[in-house]
Amino acid sequence: MNFSRALLSLPLRRQTVIGALVMATVLYIVYQFIFVAELTESSRPQKHDEGTQQATRRRHQELVLKKHPKDLRPSKVNEIHDDAEVAADGNDNKNSDAEGKRDAVGKKTIAQNDIQNVEEVKGKQESKLTFQCEKSGKIxxxxxxxxxxxxxxxxxxxxxxTNACANGRFTCLKHTKHFPESIPSGWVNDGVCDCCDGSDEWKMKKFEADLPLNLQKRIGRFLSPCPDQCPDAS
Structure with missing residues (x-):
């Protein structure tokens, strides 16, 4: 009562200021109570949600780690089936490799036998063929x-x-009017080119006297290896 009287005794302007301060104080206190209540309510469901999420996550992990025997059967069967296929493929590959090797060995043996047979037949045929020497008539x-x-x-x-016979004649493979058709066998493989195509020097024997190539061209005689000097040979 004394506070009310004292308040009423004050001027109107001061009463208005004091009333405004009191209302602001009351509103602030009420706001604080409401804020604390909402904060408390919002914190409780959040804790509940986190616990639920953790429980759900834990349950999911348990379900993932724990498999029913029915879920394991197909994979086991597939694994066994895959192993069987791999083993079958391996056996097929081994069998095919072995067969390929046997076929290769068989083909090689057949080819060798064929070559041997051809050589034997050729040798028999050549043994029946004869040659008669020109002067002596020897067979x-x-x-x-x-x-x-x-x-x-x-x-x-x-x-x-060859140059086996001292009086034998070697026939050149090619010849022209400037080169001989045949030469003595003793001139074969002596290091000097006598046939225009160099067919008498197939062993390419090196001559002891090494003459420069320009000098060989100047004198018209070449040493082994022989150049082909009869492109238009008859």
Whole structure:
């Protein structure tokens, strides 16, 4: 009562200021109570949600880690099936490799036998063929031709491609009017080019006297290896 009287005794302007301060204080206190209440209510559901989420997450992990036996059967069957396929493929590959090796060995053996048979047949056929020396008339096997042994010493006709016979003649593969058609067998593989195509020097023997190439061109005689000087040979 004394406070009310004292308040009423004050001027109107002061009463208005004091009333405004009192109302502001009351509103602030009420706001604080409301804020604290809402904060308390909002914090409780949040804790409940976090607990629920953790429980749900834990349950999901348990379900993931824990598999029912029915869920394991198909994978086991697939694994067994895959292993069987792998084993079958491996066996097939091994069998195919083994068969391939056997086929290769068989083909190689057949080829070797065929070559041997052909050589035997060729040898038998050549053994039946004969050659007659020009001057002496001696009969020899064709297998003795150009074997680097003189069987016809009178004319050397059995060694036209070697120098086995001293009086034999070597026939050039090509010839022109400026080069001989045949040469003595003793000139074969002596390091000097006598045939225009150099066919008499197939061993490419090096001559002791090394003449410069320009000098060889000047004198018209070449040393082994021989150049081809008869492109238009007949």
């Amino acid at each position: 020899i096997s064709v297998q003795k031709l150009n074997d680097n042994y003189c069987d016809c010493p009178e004319d050397g006709s059995d060694e036209p491609r």
